Amino acid sequence: MARKAKPVEDQAHYPEQSVMAVGMAGRCPRCGEGRLYKSLLRPVDRCAICGLDMSFAEEGDGPAVLVILLLGGVVAGLALAFETLFHPPVWLHVVIWLPVTFALSIYFLRAMKGIMIASQYKTKAAEGQLDHSDS
Numbered sequence: 001m002a003r004k005a006k007p008v009e010d011q012a013h014y015p016e017q018s019v020m021a022v023g024m025a026g027r028c029p030r031c032g033e034g035r036l037y038k039s040l041l042r043p044v045d046r047c048a049i050c051g052l053d054m055s056f057a058e059e060g061d062g063p064a065v066l067v068i069l070l071l072g073g074v075v076a077g078l079a080l081a082f083e084t085l086f087h088p089p090v091w092l093h094v095v096i097w098l099p100v101t102f103a104l105s106i107y108f109l110r111a112m113k114g115i116m117i118a119s120q121y122k123t124k125a126a127e128g129q130l131d132h133s134d135s
């Protein structure tokens, strides 16, 4: 049975969620229960459990840069170690490292995006805006 969304804008009604836990699990940063993604890498518009509007989520290129730098180094190191130890043919490298890289990239992109969205929610981070109230 699916629970109905009950939009509650007050953050105090929900226990504080761990940024790392909800981010890695791909869960809503406010309630920790609703799914964060509606497809492989696309966040939902609104949490199905608590109704949190996810329009604040703007993670930009941050997760992709982190995944490229970290995972690229790890996979390249593993491929070099594999080559040094076993001297496999090139086709075996392709068969092993392409799916490994793709699967790990998707996993870490989802985790990094989730962590960034959760930290944006927790810190109320948003794009800077000029205050024109004094002029």
Ligand SMILES: [Zn+2]
Binding pocket: 028, 029, 030, 031, 032, 033, 034, 047, 048, 049, 050, 051, 052
């Ligand atoms: Zn939620």
